[in-house]
Amino acid sequence: MSRLDSETKRKLREMGISALVDAIDIQDDALTMGMVFEERIKLAVDDAHAAFTHAKVEGLIRRAGLRYPNADLRRVDLLEQRGLDRGVIAQLGTCQFISRQQNVVFQGFTGSGKSYLGSALAKQACQHRYRAHYIRMPDLEETWAAAKDKPAGMEKWLRKYSTFTLLVIDE
Missing domain, CATH: 1.10.287 (Helix Hairpins)
Known part of the structure; x- marks a missing residue:
C-alpha cells in the first residue's frame, strides 16, 4: 500500500x-x-x-544505430589466431581513449569481426554515457555528397557528426 x-x-x-x-x-x-x-x-x-x-x-x-545492438565486449571471441589481446580489449572497455581523444582502428580480413567490435565498443561508450554513432563509410560519403549540394549543408553535416563523442565508421 x-x-x-x-x-x-x-x-x-x-x-x-x-x-x-x-x-x-x-x-x-x-x-x-x-x-x-x-x-x-x-x-x-x-x-x-x-x-x-x-x-x-x-x-x-x-x-547510436549500431549494426549489432546486442554486441558486448565481454562476449568477444579471443581465439589466439584472431590476434586479439584480452588486456587491450579490457582497456578499450574502460573508454579512457575517449577522454584522451585517441582514435581506435580495427584492421582485419572480411568477416574477422571488425563491425562487431565497433558495435561493442560503441555500446560500451553508451553505457559510460557517451553519445556514440555507428555509420558505414559509403553511407557517410553519401550524406556528405548530399550535404554539399544544399545551402549550408556542409555546416549542418559537420555540426551533426561533431556532436557524437564516439563515431564508429565501418568499411
Missing part, C-alpha cells in the same frame, strides 16, 4: 518525477515498516535513479 495520496502522485508526475512515484509504490511495507523516513526515501531515490539511468543508456544505444 502506497503512502502517497493520488494528489501528491499527480504533482510528482507533473514535475517529471514519475520514476520516484513508481519506486515508492513498489516499496514493500513489510520490508520498510521499521525504517526511518530518510532510509525509505533513499531506497526510493536509488530505485528511481537506477530506472532513469537504465532508460538513458538504452536510449543512447538505440540512437
Whole structure:
C-alpha cells in the first residue's frame, strides 16, 4: 500500500518525477515498516535513479544505430589466431581513449569481426554515457555528397557528426 495520496502522485508526475512515484509504490511495507523516513526515501531515490539511468543508456544505444545492438565486449571471441589481446580489449572497455581523444582502428580480413567490435565498443561508450554513432563509410560519403549540394549543408553535416563523442565508421 502506497503512502502517497493520488494528489501528491499527480504533482510528482507533473514535475517529471514519475520514476520516484513508481519506486515508492513498489516499496514493500513489510520490508520498510521499521525504517526511518530518510532510509525509505533513499531506497526510493536509488530505485528511481537506477530506472532513469537504465532508460538513458538504452536510449543512447538505440540512437547510436549500431549494426549489432546486442554486441558486448565481454562476449568477444579471443581465439589466439584472431590476434586479439584480452588486456587491450579490457582497456578499450574502460573508454579512457575517449577522454584522451585517441582514435581506435580495427584492421582485419572480411568477416574477422571488425563491425562487431565497433558495435561493442560503441555500446560500451553508451553505457559510460557517451553519445556514440555507428555509420558505414559509403553511407557517410553519401550524406556528405548530399550535404554539399544544399545551402549550408556542409555546416549542418559537420555540426551533426561533431556532436557524437564516439563515431564508429565501418568499411
